[in-house]
Amino acid sequence: MKKYLPLLYVLALLNSLALPRDIYQSIRVYQPTPKRIATIGGLGIPLDHVSGKQGIFIDLVATEDQTVELISRGIELDVLIHDLTSHYRSRNQPATSRDFPLGSMQGNYTWDELNDRFDELQSLYPNIISERVVIGQSVEGRDIWAFKVSDNPNDDEDEPEVLYTALTHSREPLGMMNLIYFVQLLAEERSTDPELEFLINNREMWFLPVVNPDGYVFNETIEPNGGGMHRKNRLDTDCGNGDNRGVDLNRNYGYGWGSDDTGSSPNPCSATYRGESEFSEPETQAVRDFIIDHQFKNVMHYHSYWNTYIHPWGDGSLPQEPDITTLTEIGQEMARYNGYSVGTGLSTIGYGVNGDAVDWTYGDQDIISYVPEVGSTSQGFWPPESDVSQLCLDQVHPNKIFAFVAGSDIIMHSYEMSEEDIIPGETLELEIIIQNRGLSNSDGDINISIEPLNNFVSLNVESYTMSEMDARDSDDFLISIEVMNEAPLGSVSGLIVGMECEGSFTRVDTIEFVIGQRQMIFFEGFENELVDWSLDGDWGLTGDAVNGEFALSDSPEGEYQEGQESLAELDRFVNLNYLNSPVVEFKAKWEIESNWDFVRFQANIQDLGWVSLNGSYTELGSGQPAQPFGEPGYDGVQNEWVNEIIFLDQLNGADILGFRFIQTSDNFVEGDGFTIDDLSISGFPTGTMGDYNLDTLVDIYDLLAIVDVLLFGDEPSPSQLFFCDLDGSGVLDIMDLVAISNVILGIQQ
Numbered sequence: 063m064k065k066y067l068p069l070l071y072v073l074a075l076l077n078s079l080a081l082p083r084d085i086y087q088s089i090r091v092y093q094p095t096p097k098r099i100a101t102i103g104g105l106g107i108p109l110d111h112v113s114g115k116q117g118i119f120i121d122l123v124a125t126e127d128q129t130v131e132l133i134s135r136g137i138e139l140d141v142l143i144h145d146l147t148s149h150y151r152s153r154n155q156p157a158t159s160r161d162f163p164l165g166s167m168q169g170n171y172t173w174d175e176l177n178d179r180f181d182e183l184q185s186l187y188p189n190i191i192s193e194r195v196v197i198g199q200s201v202e203g204r205d206i207w208a209f210k211v212s213d214n215p216n217d218d219e220d221e222p223e224v225l226y227t228a229l230t231h232s233r234e235p236l237g238m239m240n241l242i243y244f245v246q247l248l249a250e251e252r253s254t255d256p257e258l259e260f261l262i263n264n265r266e267m268w269f270l271p272v273v274n275p276d277g278y279v280f281n282e283t284i285e286p287n288g289g290g291m292h293r294k295n296r297l298d299t300d301c302g303n304g305d306n307r308g309v310d311l312n313r314n315y316g317y318g319w320g321s322d323d324t325g326s327s328p329n330p331c332s333a334t335y336r337g338e339s340e341f342s343e344p345e346t347q348a349v350r351d352f353i354i355d356h357q358f359k360n361v362m363h364y365h366s367y368w369n370t371y372i373h374p375w376g377d378g379s380l381p382q383e384p385d386i387t388t389l390t391e392i393g394q395e396m397a398r399y400n401g402y403s404v405g406t407g408l409s410t411i412g413y414g415v416n417g418d419a420v421d422w423t424y425g426d427q428d429i430i431s432y433v434p435e436v437g438s439t440s441q442g443f444w445p446p447e448s449d450v451s452q453l454c455l456d457q458v459h460p461n462k463i464f465a466f467v468a469g470s471d472i473i474m475h476s477y478e479m480s481e482e483d484i485i486p487g488e489t490l491e492l493e494i495i496i497q498n499r500g501l502s503n504s505d506g507d508i509n510i511s512i513e514p515l516n517n518f519v520s521l522n523v524e525s526y527t528m529s530e531m532d533a534r535d536s537d538d539f540l541i542s543i544e545v546m547n548e549a550p551l552g553s554v555s556g557l558i559v560g561m562e563c564e565g566s567f568t569r570v571d572t573i574e575f576v577i578g579q580r581q582m583i584f585f586e587g588f589e590n591e592l593v594d595w596s597l598d599g600d601w602g603l604t605g606d607a608v609n610g611e612f613a614l615s616d617s618p619e620g621e622y623q624e625g626q627e628s629l630a631e632l633d634r635f636v637n638l639n640y641l642n643s644p645v646v647e648f649k650a651k652w653e654i655e656s657n658w659d660f661v662r663f664q665a666n667i668q669d670l671g672w673v674s675l676n677g678s679y680t681e682l683g684s685g686q687p688a689q690p691f692g693e694p695g696y697d698g699v700q701n702e703w704v705n706e707i708i709f710l711d712q713l714n715g716a717d718i719l720g721f722r723f724i725q726t727s728d729n730f731v732e733g734d735g736f737t738i739d740d741l742s743i744s745g746f747p748t749g750t751m752g753d754y755n756l757d758t759l760v761d762i763y764d765l766l767a768i769v770d771v772l773l774f775g776d777e778p779s780p781s782q783l784f785f786c787d788l789d790g791s792g793v794l795d796i797m798d799l800v801a802i803s804n805v806i807l808g809i810q811q
């Protein structure tokens with residue numbers, strides 16, 4: 063009875079015979095000299111998803127044949143993952159949440175599913191989603207289509223236009239998925255989200271979900287469950303019927319086209335083949351003509367992966383002012399919540415390209431343009447299905463910001479106070495800087511309203527009018543704040559600033575401050591033999607100090623060790639219960655291998671364990687073994703001492719049981735490590751320091767009570783200890799008695 067093979071099996075077999083699948087591998091090439099990188103680029107191995115260690119190795123995606131070719135040229139390498147497609151599929155996890163319907167290719171829509179999904183959304187929301195607009199045909203004759211989301215979507219209104227494109231490289235489906243996610247959100251949440259409602263009514267948002275339908279359909283054919291690794295379009299370039307054929311559409315644009323053979327390849331069978339001439343391909347022609355036909359203020363060309371926002375130029379040089387500031391500010395706002403890096407491809411990923419879409423859009427059309435690379439290095443081209451919705455969600459804020467800045471977008475850029483301490487009964491000056499961060503001029507005056515957050519302060523003005531503000535301009539104004547005599551110490555006050563302007567979203571921002579004088583409740587200058595610390599590894603004292611003789615270092619004798627984890631934990635319990643807006647500050651400098659090694663400052667939280675804390679100088683972990691993905695920490699080079707500030711309010715009032723530094727490293731490259739000095743904890747006490755009997759006064763009765771403690775061993779309550787342990791030693795002693803006497807006598811220390 064086993065005479066016949068099941069029909070499906072035969073079809074699958076025929077299919078795989080007709081379309082031989084290249085095996086794609088993750089490989090690690092050692093000693094990546096510029097010459098070697100040129101060889102690699104010349105073989106057509108894309109350098110746009112390369113990670114590595116400078117001068118030691120680079121990790122690349124190559125086909126099995128290319129790996130063999132590299133080995134035959136005597137290039138030393140390791141194969142890290144033998145078959146990426148199998149790897150992507152084997153670690154796939156089904157998604158659990160289904161609010162956003164996923165597709166059948168590891169969560170991503172197939173070409174047909176995308177078309178169905180669009181029809182469904184369009185028929186549900188025809189008032190804001192336009193019909194398909196066919197803007198060209200692919201090599202194999204598929205429609206390349208775009209659509210608009212706006213009020214009156216089928217009319218061309220006088221509203222700022224923004225464009226999002228995706229799936230230029232057909233193995234990068236998260237670009238398309240996040241756009242459909244965003245469109246569904248715009249349609250479903252507009253009634254409850256005023257930002258989305260504003261964007262629909264005041265912007266024309268264009269979406270071009272698939273630039274390269276043929277390549278995408280080819281991936282579906284060879285890998286129906288996802289994981290297909292074809293990148294280019296499907297032009298027959300005499301390289302057989304597999305995925306060597308085709309033109310790399312993101313090397314085919316007419317700006318700097320073919321300027322060298324590393325950033326693009328003249329070889330028709332290479333993965334970065336740039337085509338016979340600039341705009342030789344119908345797909346890039348369609349995008350070009352579509353952009354020329356519109357008045358886009360800004361264009362986002364989605365790719366994946368690397369968790370980064372890339373701006374021009376492709377060769378790594380920087381655009382001139384004011385554009386570089388514009389690009390940087392917009393990019394950093396887009397990355398506010400997802401922590402993506404922002405910069406040129408060379409600075410963020412380390413590769414140069416030519417003939418790419420973002421260079422042409424900016425260089426030829428003078429349109430602000432970005433390439434997001436969605437997803438981390440560990441997620442790769444085809445993340446597990448269970449990651450798809452989160453990756454889409456991570457792009458909602460960036461997509462919104464990008465649409466906002468197409469028009470005028472009035473924000474509070476920054477502010478500055480004349481005094482550091484906000485003392486009851488005093489008056490201080492506040493300078494507020496208002497910016498039009500958008501790419502269009504404002505429509506008329508900007509009305510600014512200012513009101514106190516509560517009655518602890520009063521203001522000399524309630525409103526202010528600024529005249530029209532050009533795109534990217536800013537202006538400032540001053541207000542006086544009187545702090546009321548009866549404002550309680552340690553309480554929060556501030557003001558609410560509203561900005562209203564025709565054609566710009568009405569934004570409301572809050573400036574908050576704490577009333578009173580910041581009080582230091584713990585100080586460690588590392589001059590005291592480290593009695594309060596538990597250390598392991600090489601942590602110890604160094605003579606390289608900011609103040610005094612000593613500081614703490616993870617490697618006082620030189621470089622830190624490779625492949626280790628070491629700790630410096632503060633043994634002393636610091637009670638933060640009677641402190642508002644607590645802050646940890648320390649002086650630090652470091653030299654830590656960027657992207658690979660890490661030092662984190664952590665708080666031990668009741669029920670949660672050790673949590674890494676955000677500071678002014680932290681960056682998010684890369685996901686490499688010694689850098690837990692998304693956790694804040696320190697790496698790179700900081701040669702000069704800096705004052706690091708960590709606001710503990712980021713823990714939302716959780717009970718903090720302790721603090722520690724944790725150092726982690728992998729192999730090959732080490733650095734001088736991390737050095738810390740003058741660590742302090744301060745905040746705004748909720749009572750009066752020195753007030754033992756808690757009657758809000760500091761007087762002789764407090765002294766008498768403390769004398770009782772010293773003489774008769776009375777136990778102070780935790781709050782009494784907190785308010786009277788002025789030297790932060792953890793116990794009430796004669797030093798505190800002297801300090802409190804000085805407070806009573808009015809002697810400043």
Ligand SMILES: [Zn+2]
Pocket residue numbers: 231234312365366
């Ligand atoms: Zn790409």
